Amino acid sequence: MGQIKPNQGRLQTGEHILAKIIEDKFPGSRVIIVSFDEEKGRLDVSSPIDLRGVSLEELEKETDEIINKGLEVKKTIFKREEVEKEFNLSKIPENVKEIRIVDIVGFDKRPCKDPHVNNTKEIGYFKIIKVERKGKDRYRFEFEVR
């Protein structure tokens, strides 16, 4: 996994929260890929809705509400067959037999192997910078922590 950079857990956990909010608010939206630098993250979403028209302020407010709730973030490793019905594991190679589930308790669960904070409060400042169209039905959200 390499060295854990200081902001990665904050960015990654913030990304899970933002992704869940987008999926719930805009039916048919799903995460395609995420990537991170030191202080910035990018979340690519496919959606039948033109997400360039959404209020970033409102999305950020909803993300902040979850951050400020101070929800526990649990990471648990399961055998693939235990969780393959509950989660879409199509992006995880077949030979990966142990799946790590990141559980933002009471809010969202999804498979992820990367670092995350232990409580959403640790994310602190989280800012959505912009959303751009990146092809047909594909939108990229950029966000940062400081």
Ligand SMILES: [Zn+2]
């Ligand atoms: Zn993650």
